[in-house]
Amino acid sequence: MTEANENFRAWWLLSPTLLLYSLTFLLPVCLLVVMSFAKFENSVTSFGFYLDNYRKVFGDGITILIFWRTVKLSIYITVACVLLGFPVAMVMRRASPRGRLWLLFFIVSPLLTSIIVRNVAWVLILGRSGIINDTLREWGLIAAPLPLMYNTFGVVLAVVHVYLSFMVLPIYGALQAINPSTEEAAASLGASPLRVFWFVTLPQSLPGLAAGCTLVFILSMGVYLTPVIMGGNFVLTLPMLITDVVRNQYNWPAASAMSLMLLAAIGAMVLASTAVRRFGRQG
Amino acid sequence: MKDQPGISRRNALKTATAAAGAMATPYFFVKAHAASDPKVLRLYNFDGTLGDFYTEHWYNPFQEKFDLKLEFIRLKGSRVPLEKVQAQIGAGQPETDLFPLHPDQLIFAKRNNLAMEIPRSAIPEYDNVYDEFITDYGPCLVLWSYGLAYNTEAVSPAPTSWKALWDPAYAGRVALNEALKDQTLQMVNLAFKGQLYPVDDATFSHLTDIRPNLVALWSSGADAEQLFRNDEIVMTPFWNGRVTKLKSEGLPLEFVVPDEGFFVRCSVYGIPRNARNPEVAMEWLNFVCGHDPQKRMVEFGYGTPNKMVEHTPEQAKAVIVADPEVVKKAVAEDFTRILDNNAAWTDMWNKWKAS
Amino acid sequence: MSDVEIQSAVKKYGRFTAVDSLDLTVGGGEFVTLLGPSGCGKTTTLRMVGGFVRPTSGRIRISDIDVTDKPPQKRKVGFVFQNYALFPHMDVARNVGFGLRMANCEKSLREQRVSEALSMVRMDHLADRMPSQLSGGQQQRVALARALIVQPSVLLLDEPFGALDKQLRDHMRVELRDLQKSLGISTLFVTHDQDEALSMSDRIVVMSEGKAAQLGSPSEIYESPNSRFVAEFMGHSNIFDCLVEDVSEGLTRISIKGASIFARSPGARKGSTMTAMIRPENIEFAESTPGPDSSAIAASVAGKEYLGSIVQVSLELEAGFSLVARQTNSESATTRRLETGQNVAVRIPPEAVRLL
Numbered sequence: 003m004t005e006a007n008e009n010f011r012a013w014w015l016l017s018p019t020l021l022l023y024s025l026t027f028l029l030p031v032c033l034l035v036v037m038s039f040a041k042f043e044n045s046v047t048s049f050g051f052y053l054d055n056y057r058k059v060f061g062d063g064i065t066i067l068i069f070w071r072t073v074k075l076s077i078y079i080t081v082a083c084v085l086l087g088f089p090v091a092m093v094m095r096r097a098s099p100r101g102r103l104w105l106l107f108f109i110v111s112p113l114l115t116s117i118i119v120r121n122v123a124w125v126l127i128l129g130r131s132g133i134i135n136d137t138l139r140e141w142g143l144i145a146a147p148l149p150l151m152y153n154t155f156g157v158v159l160a161v162v163h164v165y166l167s168f169m170v171l172p173i174y175g176a177l178q179a180i181n182p183s184t185e186e187a188a189a190s191l192g193a194s195p196l197r198v199f200w201f202v203t204l205p206q207s208l209p210g211l212a213a214g215c216t217l218v219f220i221l222s223m224g225v226y227l228t229p230v231i232m233g234g235n236f237v238l239t240l241p242m243l244i245t246d247v248v249r250n251q252y253n254w255p256a257a258s259a260m261s262l263m264l265l266a267a268i269g270a271m272v273l274a275s276t277a278v279r280r281f282g283r284q285g
Numbered sequence: 286m287k288d289q290p291g292i293s294r295r296n297a298l299k300t301a302t303a304a305a306g307a308m309a310t311p312y313f314f315v316k317a318h319a320a321s322d323p324k325v326l327r328l329y330n331f332d333g334t335l336g337d338f339y340t341e342h343w344y345n346p347f348q349e350k351f352d353l354k355l356e357f358i359r360l361k362g363s364r365v366p367l368e369k370v371q372a373q374i375g376a377g378q379p380e381t382d383l384f385p386l387h388p389d390q391l392i393f394a395k396r397n398n399l400a401m402e403i404p405r406s407a408i409p410e411y412d413n414v415y416d417e418f419i420t421d422y423g424p425c426l427v428l429w430s431y432g433l434a435y436n437t438e439a440v441s442p443a444p445t446s447w448k449a450l451w452d453p454a455y456a457g458r459v460a461l462n463e464a465l466k467d468q469t470l471q472m473v474n475l476a477f478k479g480q481l482y483p484v485d486d487a488t489f490s491h492l493t494d495i496r497p498n499l500v501a502l503w504s505s506g507a508d509a510e511q512l513f514r515n516d517e518i519v520m521t522p523f524w525n526g527r528v529t530k531l532k533s534e535g536l537p538l539e540f541v542v543p544d545e546g547f548f549v550r551c552s553v554y555g556i557p558r559n560a561r562n563p564e565v566a567m568e569w570l571n572f573v574c575g576h577d578p579q580k581r582m583v584e585f586g587y588g589t590p591n592k593m594v595e596h597t598p599e600q601a602k603a604v605i606v607a608d609p610e611v612v613k614k615a616v617a618e619d620f621t622r623i624l625d626n627n628a629a630w631t632d633m634w635n636k637w638k639a640s
Numbered sequence: 641m642s643d644v645e646i647q648s649a650v651k652k653y654g655r656f657t658a659v660d661s662l663d664l665t666v667g668g669g670e671f672v673t674l675l676g677p678s679g680c681g682k683t684t685t686l687r688m689v690g691g692f693v694r695p696t697s698g699r700i701r702i703s704d705i706d707v708t709d710k711p712p713q714k715r716k717v718g719f720v721f722q723n724y725a726l727f728p729h730m731d732v733a734r735n736v737g738f739g740l741r742m743a744n745c746e747k748s749l750r751e752q753r754v755s756e757a758l759s760m761v762r763m764d765h766l767a768d769r770m771p772s773q774l775s776g777g778q779q780q781r782v783a784l785a786r787a788l789i790v791q792p793s794v795l796l797l798d799e800p801f802g803a804l805d806k807q808l809r810d811h812m813r814v815e816l817r818d819l820q821k822s823l824g825i826s827t828l829f830v831t832h833d834q835d836e837a838l839s840m841s842d843r844i845v846v847m848s849e850g851k852a853a854q855l856g857s858p859s860e861i862y863e864s865p866n867s868r869f870v871a872e873f874m875g876h877s878n879i880f881d882c883l884v885e886d887v888s889e890g891l892t893r894i895s896i897k898g899a900s901i902f903a904r905s906p907g908a909r910k911g912s913t914m915t916a917m918i919r920p921e922n923i924e925f926a927e928s929t930p931g932p933d934s935s936a937i938a939a940s941v942a943g944k945e946y947l948g949s950i951v952q953v954s955l956e957l958e959a960g961f962s963l964v965a966r967q968t969n970s971e972s973a974t975t976r977r978l979e980t981g982q983n984v985a986v987r988i989p990p991e992a993v994r995l996l
Contacts, residue, residue, distance in 0.1 A: 045396040045624065064635045071639065122511075130500075131516045149457075152501040152517075183725030186692050187783075189712040190719040191739035191790060201738070205729045231508070234501025235463040238638055251627050252368045252393055 031265070038258035047255060055259035065243065065260060072240040073267065075154065075229075076222035080169075082162045083218045084211070087169035091210075094170070095177045109167045121231045124151060124160050152234030157225075160232040165221050169214040176210025177203070209279045216275040220268050240264050326565045327381040329365055330357040333507060334530055335585075342581040347572050353565065362464065362505050367393060370557055374399055379557035382566040386553045388620040389467070389627070391422060400555040407567045410574035410591075418590030423555040424574050428588030430540075430605040430615075431468060431548035434523035436513065437537045447476035447543045450520060456497050460512050460521040463502035466634050467623045468548055471616075472522055475545045481616060484630050489637045502638075513538065529586035529603045542605065546616040549606055551590075583607075642667035642704065643794045643826035644689055649698035651684050651850075658684040660850035661698065666794065669824035671817065675837040676847035677873065682830045683798055685847070689828060690719045690796050703793045713742075718787030718825075722799045724779045726771035732758070732782050733767040739790035757785040760819070777808045784816070788823065795820065795827040801836065813840055834874055838862060846870050868915045868996055877964040878918035882995070884908045891990060899937060899959030903993035915996040920952070920966040922992030925974040926985035936985035939963070941978050951975040955986060 041052040059065045094105050112120060127133050128150035135147040150156060180203065188202045189195070204211075226241040235242075240260060247257040328344065330336045336359070348355050358380055360366075365384045373379045386394055394400040400422040405411050411419055418425040433444055440455070450459050462469050471481045473491050500517050503509040506527050512518045513536065528540040554573070556566045572578065579591040588606035601607035606615070644666040651659040659681040666672045674682035687693040689700055691712035699708045707715050726735050737754040745753075758764040761781035771779060780800060787795060800816070801809040817840050820827050831837055837844050838858045846853045846861060846869075854861055854870045865871035871879055885900065886893040892908045894901055894916055901916070908914060926936045939955040942962060946969075953975050955963045965986065967973040978984065 045393045062632055064632050064639065067639055068635065125511065125515055125517075129515050129517060181723065181725055183721040183723060184727055186690070186712065187719060187721060187725040187786070188727070188738065188742075189692075190690055190715065190717055191786070192713045192742035193738075194713055195711075197742060202727060206727075230504055234460075235504055236502065236638055238635060243635065246631060247628075248368045249364070249366060251631065252371065253628065254368065256628075 031262075034258045034261055034265075037254055038262055040255040040258075042253045042255045045252065052255075055256045058256055059259050059263055065240075065263075068238050068243050069240050069263060069267070071238060072223060072264075075157065075225075075237065075239060076219050078154070078158050079161050079165065079222040079225075080215050080219045082158055083166055083169040084215065086162065087166050087214065088173055088211075090166070091170050091173035091177055094174050109170050112164045113167060117227055117231075120164070121160065121228065124156070124232060128156055128159075151232055152236060154233070154237050156232040157229045157237045160228050161222060161225055164228070165218045168217040168221060172210040172213040172217065173207055174210070176207040176213075180206045212275045212278040216271060219271050223264060223268055223271075324352075325354045325356055326383075326562055326569060327356045327358065328383050328569075329360050329381055329385065331360055331363065335526070338581070338585050342585075343573050343578050346578070347569055350572070351565075351568065365390065367399070371397060371399055374558050378559050378561065382556065382560040382562045383569065384555055384557055385427075386422075386555055388550060388553070388618070389624040391420070391553045391555070392621055392624050394422070394555065399558055401558055401560065401563060403556060403567060403570070408571045408574060410571045413576070413593050414574055414590045415592055418551065420553055423553050423570060425551040425553050425590055426573065427582065428549060428551045428590065428604070428606050430525045430542070430588070431465075431522060431550065432525065432540055432542045432605070434509075434513075434521055434528045434538055434540050436519040437539050439519040443539065444520070444541060445544050447472055447522075447545055449543075450476075450498065450522075451491075451495050453497070455519055457500055458517075458519045459495070459498040460501045460503050460509065460518045461495070461499060462509075462522055464504045467627065467630060469522065470630060470634070471548070471618065475616065476543075479545065481618065482622065484626065484633070489633060492637055493640075525603065525605050526586040540605075542611055542614055544614075546614050547605075548618065549588075549612075549615040550618075643702065644828060645699075645701040645704075646685065646689065647699040647701070649685065649688055649695045649700065651681070651688060651693060652696045657850050659688070659695070662847075662850070662852055664845060664852065664855075666826050666828055669821075669826055670842040671820055671827045671829065671840060673829045673831060673837040673841040673844045674847055675831060675834065675844050675873075676853075677832060680847040681850040682832075682847050684850075686796050686798055686828060686830045689794070690717055691715045716790070716793050718790065718792035718795045720780075720783045720787050720795070720797045720800050722802050724771075724783040724800075724803075726779055726782055726786070728771050731768050731770055732763060732774070735771065735782055736786045736789055738786060743790065753789060757789040758782075760788075761785045776804050777812060780804065780812060784819070788825070792825070795825050797827065797829045799831055800829075801831075801833075809836075816840070846873060848873075864994065865917070866996065868917075871915075871917045871996065876917055876919070878920055880916050880918075880961060882914055882916040884910055884912050884914055884995075886910060892995065894993070894995070897959045897961050899957060899961075901937075901988050901993060902990040903995055904990035905993060905995040908995050917994045917996060918963065918988060919992050919994070920964045921968075922989060923963065923965040924987040924989065925965070925978075926987055936987045939984055939986050941980050941982045941984060944975070944978060944980055953978055955984070957986075 036049070038055050039051050039053070040047050040049045041054055090105065090109065094102050097105060125132065129135070130147045132150070134150060135144070138144045139147065184206070185198050185202050188198045193201060223239075224241050225239060226245060229235075229237045229239050229242060241264070244257050244260045244264070247253050247260065330339055330344070344355050344357075347353070364387060367384075367386070367390050370379050370381075370384060384400075386400070391400070402421050403423050405419065408424070411424070414424060418428075433447065433449065435444055435449075437443070439458070440449070449455075450461075470484045470488055473488050474481050474484065477491050478487070501508075501512060503512060503521070506524070509518075509521055509523055510527060510531065512521070513531065523540070525540045528538050531538050554570055556563050556570075560566060574591065576591060576593050579589040579594050583589050583594055583596060583600050583604055586603050588604040596604065596607045606612055642665045644664070646662055646664040648661045648663060649659055650657065650661055662681070662685060664672070664685075674685055676682045684693055688695050689702070691707065691710060691714075695708065699706055701707065702715055702717065712719075727738065730738070733751075733754050736757050737750050740750045740753060755764055755767070758767055761784055763778060763781050763785065766774065766778065771782070774782065783800070797816075801812055804812060813836060829837075829840065838861075841858055843855065844858055844861045845855050848869050854866045856864075861870065862874050865874055865876070868879060880896045882894040882896045882901075884892060885895050887908050887910045890904060892903045892905060894903055894908075894914070896916060901918075903916065937957055937959070939957045941953055942956040943954045945952040945954075949969055950966055951969050951973060952964060952966045955965060957963060963986070965975065967975040969976065
């Protein structure tokens with residue numbers, strides 16, 4: 003009885019958040035579902051229960067392809083973030099408070115810059131006449147400029163640059179929570195630094211790693227502007243497709259179905275990450 | 286889909302969906318519900334130099350003359366977000382009192398009853414406008430030409446055909462237009478088939494042929510401008526106004542009308558249904574159709590539908606459409622076909638990109 | 641043969657010297673304790689032996705091999721941490737087996753030795769528990785088993801009882817000492833708790849400001865501290881500055897704030913200022929007011945503390961200093977009958993006074 007009461011009181015604290023979420027998330031999602039079953043014909047939307055949009059999404063031979071390319075791109079970005087972010091988090095953990103602050107600032111700084119400024123900067127660095135290509139040509143290392151942007155590489159690089167902090171911070175948080183004595187214990191039991199990392203540090207940082215991967219993957223699945231600019235429109239993502247369907251075809255119903263597909267993929271990722279975290283806790 | 290029972294339910298759903306659309310963009314939501322003061326006229330404005338031009342010559346003089354307050358919503362890119370306006374009209378009120386529509390957007394607006402009909406009598410200045418630029422929904426203004434822009438230092442001899450884009454000499458130095466992919470597809474057809482339609486596999490096989498030349502597909506005029514500035518490209522299909530501006534800044538660019546033909550488009554300035562101030566909006570339309578605002582537009586580099594505006598030889602050359610010989614080369618686009626094939630063409634386009 | 645040899649080890653952190661030219665040899669299965677207040681350098685010393693801290697200068701040798709430049713994994717030491725440092729993501733058996741796994745020990749052999757090690761610490765029934773499901777004492781045992789299973793040359797213990805409650809701590813002390821004796825493994829133990837040090841050690845190193853203040857057996861350290869610091873740290877309460885008034889054969893007369901007391905302590909020079917330590921349990925009570933020639937000193941009871949097995953009395957001496965006296969709580973103990981404010985005569989036998 004008392005326990006139930008306390009539970010109720012705890013839930014009560016959540017009510018402003020729940021209200022906000024139902025207004026800004028649940029309600030729109032419900033409307034998306036309704037919209038996704040509408041029919042768009044001859045520029046006019048009519049409501050009802052039509053499966054045309056889902057038939058289009060799964061049957062037009064291109065939406066699914068772009069969806070998988072988006073997943074693939076997000077995986078590239080996530081993996082790159084892990085490979086670059088884990089060492090940074092490790093350094094941050096060992097750094098002095100001052101050094102840590104600098105690193106943090108360095109990692110977060112892309113978030114403080116506007117996307118336009120960032121992408122112009124990338125052009126100056128990666129472009130045909132950018133710093134890298136000019137330097138390499140001057141040194142005679144290459145004859146023709148390297149294609150560093152307007153392709154997947156450029157998109158991954160630019161997105162990783164921004165989302166790295168979403169990987170570094172959760173991993174750093176998890177690393178901070180690790181008792182350093184456990185690593186020392188492993189070392190004194192004969193584990194080399196690499197094995198200490200593999201058997202002790204990494205498993206204990208799995209929750210942070212999973213959180214970071216989830217964040218970066220989800221954010222990458224929604225990435226839109228950077229591929230437009232950095233990918234020269236050749237790297238197609240589902241959000242770009244959705245935007246095009248709404249903006250240039252005015253087809254809300256098809257866009258709704260695609261959005262729900264994206265949402266489902268993200269939901270699946272969250273579930274998978276929860277499972278990994280549970281696994282991490284159990285060892 | 287004609288007349289179904291349960292209209293009220295449908296309308297309710299429509300309203301709810303529209304509300305969701307508005308909610309997704311809280312800024313506009315707030316704007317749409319601002320106090321409806323008859324002395325306030327709400328308009329879209331563009332980014333960049335065109336936006337500056339509008340402010341200086343089309344908005345400020347009107348504001349002074351009629352003692353009104355103008356409010357602007359800045360557009361990203363060159364197209365009014367008609368999908369959003371549609372949601373806003375469904376929910377009650379559009380965010381502006383006027384909207385510039387591309388020809389295909391006008392057809393969509395008609396089909397969904399998004400634009401108000403404007404009687405000819407409401408716009409006295411129509412007397413000075415060529416008939417073909419007057420629609421039931423407003424005047425066609427800002428006549429822009431779409432041809433080939435190229436770097437005069439890197440491309441020689443000067444191209445005379447769209448096919449120059451395919452020249453292997455420019456491998457990795459060419460870009461195409463993603464924002465108006467319908468125009469890109471029609472351009473390919475024009476270059477190789479001598480006609481705009483149909484868009485089919487042959488069209489895309491020519492696009493595949495141009496692939497080695499392509500650096501990027503640009504999605505706004507500003508993007509294309511950057512590509513020229515950064516020396517990424519030497520040639521792209523482009524509109525004349527932006528080239529005029531870049532030339533005036535000293536960039537070695539030139540605009541040509543290819544032999545196969547070129548495109549002329551304009552914006553229909555309409556009044557969205559349920560706009561708060563249609564009377565003032567019509568007043569503004571009358572004002573901009575007039576001689577002075579149109580003369581300024583010619584000076585800026587885009588053509589005018591106003592018969593009374595005279596061109597200097599330089600202006601005539603820059604606006605392209607002032608020369609009857611050149612105008613003959615303009616192709617007649619089928620905007621209904623463009624609108625109705627948008628989805629199918631986009632699918633083919635994306636498959637081509639993904640291949 | 642020595643198991644651990646610390647040779648003039650120095651550890652500096654910037655300007656701060658944590659360990660200052662420390663020498664220590666541990667061997668032959670003895671139990672040596674590094675005792676001192678926090679910041680005295682005892683843990684740094686232990687971590688230098690473990691390989692987690694590199695000495696600024698000096699050498700560390702384990703089993704007669706110089707390991708100063710070797711990382712922890714090449715030292716064959718068993719380290720038990722203050723908070724046990726069990727791997728939270730591994731169950732008890734995998735924790736204990738970790739060292740063997742790192743040594744690429746074959747699985748069946750590993751399992752056998754894990755179960756042996758677990759039964760050694762009486763934890764075999766909890767082999768598949770996770771550390772978070774164990775009590776402090778159980779975690780302690782697992783940590784011990786994990787450290788010992790690799791048969792290290794030396795066992796290093798860093799305040800291993802710090803997190804346990806008193807009763808369990810006393811129990812674990814005995815258990816650890818028994819285990820250590822039966823294995824005959826040389827052990828270096830770090831603590832700030834004198835009782836722990838006194839009860840467990842073969843030898844104690846009392847450390848102060850990075851240096852060994854005194855090295856000796858528990859009784860030497862307790863009964864014959866060589867400095868005021870050691871005496872105070874070992875819990876002695878009656879420590880005074882004194883003037884040596886006269887030195888005669890076997891007996892030294894000293895004056896504490898004008899009160900003359902005899903001490904039987906060698907090494908005093910007449911006229912010098914020294915530190916006198918009076919052992920509280922050796923102070924005797926005369927009960928009646930002393931006569932002028934008596935060796936007894938007049939005092940009044942300032943306070944009385946009942947500690948169960950011991951009764952402790954603080955006395956205010958006429959000479960103007962206070963003294964703590966302690967007696968075992970028996971029927972005959974004088975202190976039991978004393979009341980606060982009561983005047984008493986106390987006698988300080990020369991054997992109870994030690995000059996430092």
